[in-house]
Amino acid sequence: MTEDEFRKLAEFLYRRTGMVFNEAKRYYVERRILDRMAATSSDTFAGYFIILRGEMRREVEHLINAFTVNETYFYREDHQLECLARDLLPDRVRSKRAGEAIRIWSAPCSTGEEPYSIAMWLLENWPLVDTYDIEIVGSDIDTRVLEAAANGTYGKRALMRLPADVIxxxxxxxxxxxxxxxxxxxxxxxxSRVNIMETRETRPQGRFDVIFCRNVLIYFDDESRRIAAENLFENLLPGGYICLGHTESMSRISPLFEVCRFSDAIVYRRPKEGRA
Known part of the structure; x- marks a missing residue:
């Protein structure tokens, strides 16, 4: 790829995903583009880019799938799951009646380990799990991982943190x-497939009590992080919480959220109604 071709592709991916690919990632990018060119019988990058520019939805989807990172396993960063059961949900149900919905969103959910971990953790560790109507939604931009998540089949590595009795x-x-x-x-x-950079895709998901958005914003630049944060803010109920990855800080991204420090984790909250 020429410098101009690399720039065009990077801009194309950025506009659709928020992910930033610079020269340091050229080898990573070129390997995946060669695979997609072969799959579409494109002899040149120019020919392949015509396919993308023509907005052939299926190929754009394949391209995005090729660039997403899906490294995960069950009970990852389980201190946040501790916090969910010990602090976040008890706070959220103070204003709910028995039988009302509690909505939890895992975005991105990758191959499903995170939303299933949330479900298992609550079944094992939250005494009120049967008192409320718990709805867990997993979303990702990568359609391949969503298919794998729905199938729910995993190898030993994904299960390495799970106790034998839970398995x-x-x-x-x-x-x-x-x-x-x-x-x-x-x-x-x-x-469901959702691009957290696209308001038209996030808004229809409705509002949630808790959102897990871990280890994805590190792939964005400042502007993309701000857009994603604003979208996620709108998907939180007033007083709802968002959990980020341990290297991420919402305080450096957006002023919309309050910082909440609990014994197990630092999380972020949409202020309750009537508060700034």
Missing amino acids: AKYFNQVDEHAWQILDDLRQSVQF
């Missing part, structure tokens, strides 16, 4: 190397 309780062993989430648990999590 036995919530998984069926498929073979020596694979385990699948039980049907009832799989059906309790909804999955």
